[in-house]
Amino acid sequence: MKFYIEPLGCVKNQVDAETIISNLNAAGAELSENPDEADLVIVNSCGFIEEAKQESINTVIGFRRDYPDKKIILSGCLAQRYQEELRRELIEADAVFGNSRLDDITALAFSVTGAERGISRRAETERIKLLSLPGSAYVKIAEGCDNRCSFCAIPLIRGGLVSRSIDDIVSECRGLLKRGVRELCLVAQDLASYGAGTSESLPGLLSALSALDSDFWVRLLYLHPDHFPFKILETIASDKRFLPYFDIPFQHASPSLLRAMNRRGGAEEYLDLIARIRAAVPDSVIRSTFLTGFPGETYTDFDILLDFQDAARMDWLGVFVFSREDGVPAYSFKNRVSKKTARERKTILETRQTPITETRMDRFIGRRMRALVEEKLDAFYLGRLFCQAPEVDGALVIESAHPLQLGAFVDGIITGRAGFDLRMLPAPTSGFTYAPR
Numbered sequence: 001m002k003f004y005i006e007p008l009g010c011v012k013n014q015v016d017a018e019t020i021i022s023n024l025n026a027a028g029a030e031l032s033e034n035p036d037e038a039d040l041v042i043v044n045s046c047g048f049i050e051e052a053k054q055e056s057i058n059t060v061i062g063f064r065r066d067y068p069d070k071k072i073i074l075s076g077c078l079a080q081r082y083q084e085e086l087r088r089e090l091i092e093a094d095a096v097f098g099n100s101r102l103d104d105i106t107a108l109a110f111s112v113t114g115a116e117r118g119i120s121r122r123a124e125t126e127r128i129k130l131l132s133l134p135g136s137a138y139v140k141i142a143e144g145c146d147n148r149c150s151f152c153a154i155p156l157i158r159g160g161l162v163s164r165s166i167d168d169i170v171s172e173c174r175g176l177l178k179r180g181v182r183e184l185c186l187v188a189q190d191l192a193s194y195g196a197g198t199s200e201s202l203p204g205l206l207s208a209l210s211a212l213d214s215d216f217w218v219r220l221l222y223l224h225p226d227h228f229p230f231k232i233l234e235t236i237a238s239d240k241r242f243l244p245y246f247d248i249p250f251q252h253a254s255p256s257l258l259r260a261m262n263r264r265g266g267a268e269e270y271l272d273l274i275a276r277i278r279a280a281v282p283d284s285v286i287r288s289t290f291l292t293g294f295p296g297e298t299y300t301d302f303d304i305l306l307d308f309q310d311a312a313r314m315d316w317l318g319v320f321v322f323s324r325e326d327g328v329p330a331y332s333f334k335n336r337v338s339k340k341t342a343r344e345r346k347t348i349l350e351t352r353q354t355p356i357t358e359t360r361m362d363r364f365i366g367r368r369m370r371a372l373v374e375e376k377l378d379a380f381y382l383g384r385l386f387c388q389a390p391e392v393d394g395a396l397v398i399e400s401a402h403p404l405q406l407g408a409f410v411d412g413i414i415t416g417r418a419g420f421d422l423r424m425l426p427a428p429t430s431g432f433t434y435a436p437r
Contacts, residue, residue: 001029001115004038006063007131008056009046011187011221011390013076015140017044018127019102020075025128027106027117035063040071040113042105043093047078047157050323057090064092071112073097075105077157100159126175133374135407136183136390137176141169141205145189146196147224149251150262150329151294151322154189163195166208173209180407183217183372184209185390190224203231210239215409217372219389221247225273226264233280243386244281248273249289253308254301257294260333267308274312285360285387287316290349293342294322295333302345309352315360316393317353319346357420361387361394364414364422371396371412371424373404383410385422394420402426 003024007017020042021031032038041063045056056078063072073095079086080098087096095112097105110117130137144159145152173184186205188194195201202220209218218241220232225248236242252258255266265273277284290305309317321342324331364387375382381398388394397418404410404426412426 001040001110001113002032002038003029003040003042003109004032004035005042005044006035006059007044008059009044009052009077011138011185012140012189013044013046014131015127015138015187016076016099016102018129018131020044020105021129022127023103023106024109027110029109029115031129035067035070038070039115040073040109041067042073042075042109045074045076045078047076047081047153050325053078060090060092071095073105073109073112075099081153081157099157130181132390133407135181135372135374136185137181138185138187139169139172139176140164140188141186141191142188142194146193147190148262150260150333151291151325153325153328156327158189161189161193161196163198163200166200166205169205170208170212174212177212177214177216182215182407182409183219183390185219185221187221190222191220192223192227192229201231202229203235206232206235206242210235210242216241217386218242219245219386221389223248225250225270228273230276230280233277237281244284245287245386245389246277246284247287247389250308251289251291252294252297252301252305254297254304257297257301260296260330261291261294262329267304267311270308271311274314285315286312287318287389287393288312288314289318289320291320291322292345292349293337293339295330295337296335297337297342297345305349306352309349309356313356313360314353315387316357316389317349318392319349319353321346357394358417361417361420361422365416367414368411368427369414369424370409371398373398373406373408373410376404376406383424385414388422394422397421397423398426399423400426 005017007014035041043059046052060072060074071094074093075097076099079096083096083098095108097108142161142163144161145154146161191202236244250270253267258265369385371383371385373381373383381400381404383396383398385396410426412424414422415425416423
């Protein structure tokens with residue numbers, strides 16, 4: 001049996017897709033890079049917000065239109081959240097499969113296609129296919145979330161927080177490094193909550209990873225600001241393999257609105273958090289997300305957010321419009337903000353952020369830094385610096401007259417900036433290790 005998988009949504013969904021690939025491969029199925037050649041199409045869906053839900057459904061409908069004779073499975077978050085409704089109403093899908101037990105998809109796939117199961121060829125726990133660009137891999141350290149933000153459906157989809165053991169995570173990371181991975185991106189719904197209710201913690205995990213004897217990066221993606229684990233700053237400051245990149249979704253700065261979101265902070269507390277991070281690790285890069293149009297967001301609330309944006313001067317910012325999701329507390333909140341107003345506020349924030357980000361990136365010009373090489377284009381390479389997370393931030397254009405190895409590190413001088421992107425000339429010597437000023 002040949003299968004094709006279409007991963008949608010966040011990077012945690014990508015890890016699930018990689019696990020599905022490994023499970024099916026272990027049972028004798030073969031991954032196809034082209035749906036034309038596949039017997040089975042799997043759409044690994046996102047169900048976080050309305051736009052993502054519609055994209056997932058439209059993708060299934062599109063595959064059914066283009067491939068009327070192929071078998072199609074809808075898997076992932078949307079399938080997990082609305083299994084019964086989708087089984088009844090989405091007739092374009094031959095089967096609907098959630099994400100609570102990924103190993104169960106093997107039996108379903110062979111049942112749907114009628115194919116004969118092969119002999120297992122490898123352990124299913126090993127992700128044989130990484131969907132990231134060369135040199136980088138996502139490592140999911142926990143599943144689910146206990147934060148219960150009033151706008152978020154993740155606990156309905158993924159359940160409460162369940163953390164993996166440190167030994168299990170370190171073992172996976174060791175295996176990825178042996179395969180040539182150079183950037184380990186730790187992901188979860190909230191890294192800051194890792195190990196809650198157990199004897200393990202994020203600082204303990206970073207300490208264990210620091211014992212690995214290899215040249216690599218560790219990048220932390222998504223740290224809830226209300227319980228930021230300050231002890232991790234010690235490891236990040238002392239071991240340069242742990243990147244001073246902090247993905248902290250503040251969502252807003254108005255205390256009253258944050259309380260309605262079931263969050264505890266405010267502009268004053270969050271500015272103090274940013275100051276403490278920058279004092280401990282002066283070269284820190286901070287990314288955040290803001291949410292506009294949350295029920296009850298007044299002009300005063302939005303002014304507080306604008307003032308916070310100006311004072312925080314974060315390196316990167318993503319802005320999202322509130323999506324009214326059934327089943328979450330905010331669904332029934334009164335004083336709803338119009339979509340038009342929410343979108344206008346989103347545009348204002350994005351426009352104001354552009355010169356802030358450009359100025360923040362300018363501080364790297366003229367410096368010698370380390371980059372991860374990811375792609376070869378006609379006349380140059382694309383890569384990333386420590387200040388650029390995969391997919392969401394600007395890129396690095398590497399102008400090299402000599403061949404560079406994809407998925408490897410290269411050292412060089414940052415020569416300029418074009419928009420959000422930086423440019424680099426590789427250094428004539430190797431062996432340089434990035435050290436923040």
